[in-house]
Amino acid sequence: MSVSLLSSSIFLGGLSGLLQGASLLTLLLLLLLKAAQLYLHRQWLLRVLQQFPSPPSHWFFGHKQQFHKDQELQQILKITEKFPSACPRWLWGSKVLFQVYDPDYMKVILGRSDPKEHDGYRFLTPWIGHGLLLLEGQAWFQRRRMLTPAFHYGILKPYVRFMADSVQVMLDKWENLTDHDTPLEIFQHMSVMTLDTLMKCAFSHQGSGQLNRNSQSYIQAIGDMKNLLFSRVRSAFHQNDIIYWLTPDGRRTHRTSQIAHQHTDRVIRLRKAHLQNDEELEKVRGRKHLDFLDILLLAQVKRGSSLSDQDLRDEVDTFMFEGHDTTASGISWVLYALATHPEHQQRCREEIQSLLGDGTSISWDHLDQMSYTTMCIKEALRLYPPVPGVSRDLSKPITFPDGRSLPKGITVSLSFYALHHNPEVWPNPEVFDPSRFAPGSTRHSHAFLPFSAGSRNCIGKQFAMNEIKVAVALTLLRFELLPDPSRVPNPMSKVVLMSSTGIHLRLKKLIYP
Numbered sequence: 001m002s003v004s005l006l007s008s009s010i011f012l013g014g015l016s017g018l019l020q021g022a023s024l025l026t027l028l029l030l031l032l033l034k035a036a037q038l039y040l041h042r043q044w045l046l047r048v049l050q051q052f053p054s055p056p057s058h059w060f061f062g063h064k065q066q067f068h069k070d071q072e073l074q075q076i077l078k079i080t081e082k083f084p085s086a087c088p089r090w091l092w093g094s095k096v097l098f099q100v101y102d103p104d105y106m107k108v109i110l111g112r113s114d115p116k117e118h119d120g121y122r123f124l125t126p127w128i129g130h131g132l133l134l135l136e137g138q139a140w141f142q143r144r145r146m147l148t149p150a151f152h153y154g155i156l157k158p159y160v161r162f163m164a165d166s167v168q169v170m171l172d173k174w175e176n177l178t179d180h181d182t183p184l185e186i187f188q189h190m191s192v193m194t195l196d197t198l199m200k201c202a203f204s205h206q207g208s209g210q211l212n213r214n215s216q217s218y219i220q221a222i223g224d225m226k227n228l229l230f231s232r233v234r235s236a237f238h239q240n241d242i243i244y245w246l247t248p249d250g251r252r253t254h255r256t257s258q259i260a261h262q263h264t265d266r267v268i269r270l271r272k273a274h275l276q277n278d279e280e281l282e283k284v285r286g287r288k289h290l291d292f293l294d295i296l297l298l299a300q301v302k303r304g305s306s307l308s309d310q311d312l313r314d315e316v317d318t319f320m321f322e323g324h325d326t327t328a329s330g331i332s333w334v335l336y337a338l339a340t341h342p343e344h345q346q347r348c349r350e351e352i353q354s355l356l357g358d359g360t361s362i363s364w365d366h367l368d369q370m371s372y373t374t375m376c377i378k379e380a381l382r383l384y385p386p387v388p389g390v391s392r393d394l395s396k397p398i399t400f401p402d403g404r405s406l407p408k409g410i411t412v413s414l415s416f417y418a419l420h421h422n423p424e425v426w427p428n429p430e431v432f433d434p435s436r437f438a439p440g441s442t443r444h445s446h447a448f449l450p451f452s453a454g455s456r457n458c459i460g461k462q463f464a465m466n467e468i469k470v471a472v473a474l475t476l477l478r479f480e481l482l483p484d485p486s487r488v489p490n491p492m493s494k495v496v497l498m499s500s501t502g503i504h505l506r507l508k509k510l511i512y513p
Helices: 002-048 069-082 103-110 118-128 137-151 155-177 185-201 213-233 241-245 248-277 280-284 292-301 307-337 342-356 364-369 372-384 416-420 461-478
Strands: 084-093 095-100 389-393 411-415 479-485 490-496 496-499 502-509
Touching: 002 292, 069 084, 069 103, 069 490, 095 103, 118 213, 118 248, 118 307, 118 389, 137 292, 155 185, 155 461, 185 213, 185 248, 185 292, 185 364, 185 461, 213 248, 213 307, 213 389, 213 490, 241 248, 248 292, 248 307, 280 292, 292 307, 307 342, 307 372, 307 461, 307 479, 307 496, 307 502, 342 364, 342 372, 342 416, 342 479, 364 461, 372 461, 389 416, 411 416, 416 490, 461 479
Parallel strands: 095 411
Antiparallel strands: 084 095, 389 411, 479 502, 490 496
């Protein structure tokens, strides 16, 4: 009996060993198959991109050694000088971005309907879901058409007062925080202020969110999400979702996105509480113009609506981020540009003083009369575009005006930052020259793209420009802006244009007789 058991044990042990060996062999074959697929894909990419020269790259690490984390944008500018119009950038192995910084190329690409880059934009999904930014095709078209009325000028006009109130709260805080010898990092203040403005304008929130702990937590969560996204995009080992969610960064991403969702859920819940009866619904329906959240909530209660609670939250998450962080970036960089060019700053101040006096009131009509200030804002947005670039996956072949072409399946990265600094497009591009935007000046239709272009341009661009004008005007009436020479900002792309060293200014309170 013991001999029989021993024989069975040996047999089972041998069978187990064979199965393990077969499993290892299967795994090895799968790995070899994947390696072969990546190799063949890389060879295909090398063939289709041979019309477009690029700097030498490593077969596995690509151009990683040439693109240091805090100097990526500066390196792209060096590439634009050597490789006209466009240049492939190898991220690793068989992963390449086709970088574009030529207005003719931009015009052709943005005139099409290619989808957003799948691999990069899908990393935003845990944060903002499938709202207007990430939707494609007919679903995007229907949602865009539904939300466009929220940016009608009849809606935007009264927002100027809310914007001014939020800016004044921020400037009051600045007076208590600093003197002209103590630099202030302004980006975080701007982010809280623009979130406060958005809450008042798009979500009819009462009171100031600039002193609200929930708003501070949300701003911190957004900052963490941008850092995590930036790291993930550039890690070859974090591309796979299963692997990423098992890492410390993946778990942190989940926790941080939950904080952001809690904030937007609170906004939706508070607003829904006011629409619980037919009388309130009829009041909202009777308004001539509806704000952003009105449109979404009324669309959801409409009979036969396909707008789910998740769809609603995705749109609020998307607009909450896009509506405050990009604008905070734009205002911060505009103020920095004016601080480093005092002659233009003073000319803007004089124009604003002639229109607003002491600044106790600012209206919609004033915004169109700030001609020189608007020129300076546009020139600052040229140098420092709030969204440095976007990406598309080519859904069909494309041929550019110079005759060169690409097949479908290539990921195209449209670098607005490089476009705006391209010496072939803008003479002396590093010089701050507002006259580029003087009335009557001419330029290529796609040379200046701070809000992108084509059918998928920024739906809130007029809202953003109005808020920038209000913030700049009221700030210049209260402070002289001076740079901090010990901490020069270093532009870097983290979804929006930020500075790795912060944006520090010295603020000198203006005293009027």
